[in-house]
Amino acid sequence: MQLNRRRFLSAGAALAGSAVYAGALPGAFAATRDKVRIGMIGTGMRGQTLLRELVRRDDVEIAALCDVEPIMLGRALEQIEKAGKPRPATYGQDRDDFAYRRMLDEGKLDGVIIATPWEWHALMSIDAMQARVPVGCEVVAGVSLQDHFDVLDTQLKTGTPYMLLENVCYRRDVMAVLQMVRKGLFGELVHMQGGYQHDLRAVKFNSGDPARPIGGGAEYGKKGWSEARWRTSHSVRRNGELYPSHGIGPLAMYANINRGNRFTRINSFASKAAGLHDYVVQQGGKDHPNARTQFRLGDIVTTTLSCDNGETILLQHDTSLPRPYSLGFRVQGSKGLWMDINRSVHVEGISKPHAWDDFALWQQQYDHPLWRKHGERAAGAGHGGMDFFVIHAFVEALKQEAPMPIDIYDAITWSAITPLSEQSIALGFQTIDFPDFTGGRWRSRKPIFAFDDRY
Structure with missing residues (x-):
């Protein structure tokens, strides 16, 4: 790990001060394109949600799709056909x-x-960046800590833009709070909390029927379908903060x-694991x-971070027990x-002493300009409109050859919380240095x- 750390620091020094180092395309801000050709690797349920946003745009051509699951690839093609868009090239039907x-080439x-x-x-990110495809x-950027060093090293060496599609940063209340933070309404920040608190039991297990991807059974792995086919195995073999970016991104x-x-x-720290077993039974x-x-995954994983400026942050990962959805900000x-x-x-x-104000009025006052501008366009998009904004940001940055x-x-720092938390737990909940x-x-x-008007 030390060797790779030196290697990417060396690459960073060589690129310091350049536009590509900041995540921009080689001709940053030099031109604006009217339309971009986009490919997609992975056309499962999440891919199809993002595809829905892409086909709504006149400034995007869906040039190619790749998936090794014919059912999902077929559903994505149906989406494009229903939208009246040209049929893209397809890859992966041979299950390679x-x-x-080949799509990248x-x-x-x-x-x-x-x-x-x-x-x-x-x-896949490394291969794309080496092919000079932004x-x-x-989420996530990688699984192991070495993955994160390798992705960063490749971006620094190639200068190919990379954006983590973390949509919660675009949540309406989150962006209003960003406005409030920037204006100093909370004073000097001291402490923050967030997390991923989402009952995923019916996502991690199903009957294996493609027509019922959520719940209805106790299968996972080869007998499961959709995320139950791959995501559940992470709960079997890993113990840590497995999905940090929704909570940590805005913070x-x-x-x-x-x-x-x-x-x-x-x-x-990780609690015992009981919820998934109970659900299977x-x-x-x-x-x-x-x-x-x-x-292995504890039902509740609690992670704390310290910051150079003195703030503390607490994250909680809670996906194996019955609960309403909340990110707990x-x-x-x-x-x-x-x-x-x-x-x-x-x-x-401003508020009455020792009393809460309803945030709705504050959100209205500090509603972010992006939501004021694009709120109607975002209506109906996935995750309460957030998926519109994250796709919009990526496409606009490509069109304007601007930094992501x-x-x-951001991507590497947020995502690396996972392997670092696994390391801390494995060491008996030790506190360790953050790279x-x-x-x-x-x-x-x-x-x-x-979040200016470009994004």
Whole structure:
């Protein structure tokens, strides 16, 4: 790991100050294209959701699709046909796991979206960047810590743009809070919380029927379908904060991580694992073969991070127990705080003492210009409109040859929380150092996540 760390720091020094180093295309800001040719690797349920946003746009040509599952590839083609768009080239019908490489070589693509199982993200991103095809990668950036070093090393050496498609940064209330943070309404930030608190039991297990991808059984792996085919295995063999970016993304932007601030230390604690076993028994009975599966992932994983500027951050991963969905955001400073779980805010000197304000009125006042501008276009998009914005940001950055708003440093720093948390837990919940993936450049990089009209 030390060798690779030196290698990517050396590459970073060689590229320091250049437009490509900032995540821009070689001719950054020099021109604007009217239309971009996009390819997609992975046309499963998540891929089809993103594809829905792409086919709505007149400035995007879906040039190529790749998937090794014919059913999903067929559904994606139906989407394109119903939208009245030209049929793209297709790859993967032969079930060649590496058919995407032919697509990258032959497609003459302006960008590629990667929406495949996690274990493929790093390799596919590296191959795309080496082919000089800009990447929009679904979360996560990689699985192992080495994956993250390798993805970063490739981006720094090639200068090919990379964006993590983390859509929660575009949630309407999250962006309003960003406005409030930037205007100093919470004072000096002190502590923040977030996480991924989402009952995924019916995602991790189903009957294996392609017509019922959510719930209805206790199968996973080869007998499962959709995410149950690959995602559940991570709960079997890994124990850590497996999906950090939904929680950490907005918090990192509030705290200017990698842009005047950075994570310095991390530790994680994991509870026992009980929820997934109980669910398998509930769905398949105590004699079902999967009732014997030993799950390593703790039902509740709690991760804490310290920052160079003195803030603390708490994340919680909670996907194996019955619960309503919540990301559990809390942003607290010297003058007040916001909490999304009760949709409330308190600002000293404005709110009544020791009383909450309904956040709705504050959100209306500080609604982000992007939501004011594009809210109607985002209506009906996945995840409450957030999927529109994340695709819009990627496409606009490609068209304008501009830096990616969620760049390589953001992607690697947020996603690396997973293997670092696994390491902490394996060491008996020890606190460990958080790598400086920017090689010291965090000190001079400026907060640019302003979501201006380009994005």
